[in-house]
Amino acid sequence: MCREVVVRLRGVYKYYGEKIAALRGVDLEVCRGEFVAIVGPSGSGKSTLISLVAGLDRPDSGYVEVLGERISGWPPGRRAVWRRRSVGIVFQFYHLFPLLTVLENVVLPMKLAGVFRGRERERALELLELVGMKDKAGRYPGELSGGEQQRVAIARALANDPPLILADEPTANLDTLNKRRVVELLEEVHEMGKTVVLTTHDPGLAGRADRLVCLVDGAVVRCGGGAG
Numbered sequence: 001m002c003r004e005v006v007v008r009l010r011g012v013y014k015y016y017g018e019k020i021a022a023l024r025g026v027d028l029e030v031c032r033g034e035f036v037a038i039v040g041p042s043g044s045g046k047s048t049l050i051s052l053v054a055g056l057d058r059p060d061s062g063y064v065e066v067l068g069e070r071i072s073g074w075p076p077g078r079r080a081v082w083r084r085r086s087v088g089i090v091f092q093f094y095h096l097f098p099l100l101t102v103l104e105n106v107v108l109p110m111k112l113a114g115v116f117r118g119r120e121r122e123r124a125l126e127l128l129e130l131v132g133m134k135d136k137a138g139r140y141p142g143e144l145s146g147g148e149q150q151r152v153a154i155a156r157a158l159a160n161d162p163p164l165i166l167a168d169e170p171t172a173n174l175d176t177l178n179k180r181r182v183v184e185l186l187e188e189v190h191e192m193g194k195t196v197v198l199t200t201h202d203p204g205l206a207g208r209a210d211r212l213v214c215l216v217d218g219a220v221v222r223c224g225g226g227a228g
């Protein structure tokens with residue numbers, strides 16, 4: 001059924017300190033082109049799972065493979081270099097650079113990765129057009145609404161044309177109208193052929209996914225029922 005596994009977690013445990021087990025033996029596979037929503041109560045480990053797939057952190061045991069690479073065995077520097085080209089990340093609080101303009105925020109990942117050389121500006125403007133933010137390319141993030149900042153963050157996540165887009169509660173701080181716009185954009189991103197894995201509490205966003213993965217107390221359970 002799955003032609004290519006893009007994300008594979010096996011027996012993943014992640015602890016914060018000695019007492020808190022954020023993930024307890026997670027096994028997960030995501031196929032190329034899938035749109036997966038990770039859902040579950042607050043504190044169930046959703047953000048932790050995304051940070052491991054993004055290579056922002058590593059598990060205490062088990063392994064994480066992304067795009068065929070076992071990134072969990074790599075040191076942070078190697079994961080950072082790999083991440084630039086392989087993964088686009090959208091965060092709950094946008095995380096745009098406040099001292100860079102909208103355009104510069106989208107150009108920066110291309111400069112860092114050394115991709116689309118000489119065409120960075122042109123590509124950034126195309127992506128800003130896609131998310132409906134081209135007319136505000138010269139503004140600074142502080143001059144934008146939350147919804148606008150999140151659209152810029154989506155353009156930035158696409159900058160290096162990564163096959164995998166990760167998002168951690170991308171609509172959590174937005175009003176209904178902006179939520180809808182961001183949900184539509186994430187669907188467009190998926191339709192471009194990207195694999196999308198995101199966490200959400202928003203039924204409107206979860207409902208658009210091909211598949212839900214339900215986490216409870218750091219473990220994957222059968223959705224809509226008890227542990228499975």
Ligand SMILES: Nc1ncnc2c1ncn2[C@@H]1O[C@H](COP(=O)(O)OP(=O)(O)OP(=O)(O)O)[C@@H](O)[C@H]1O
Nearest residue numbers: 016020021022040041042043044045046047048049
């Ligand atoms: N940096 C940290 N230090 C200590 N404990 C942490 C840290 N990050 C997360 N935790 C704990 O790990 C568990 C899982 O947290 P995580 O943020 O992954 O959950 P979540 O499902 O994303 O929650 P939410 O829906 O509220 O964002 C929680 O008990 C949380 O308190």
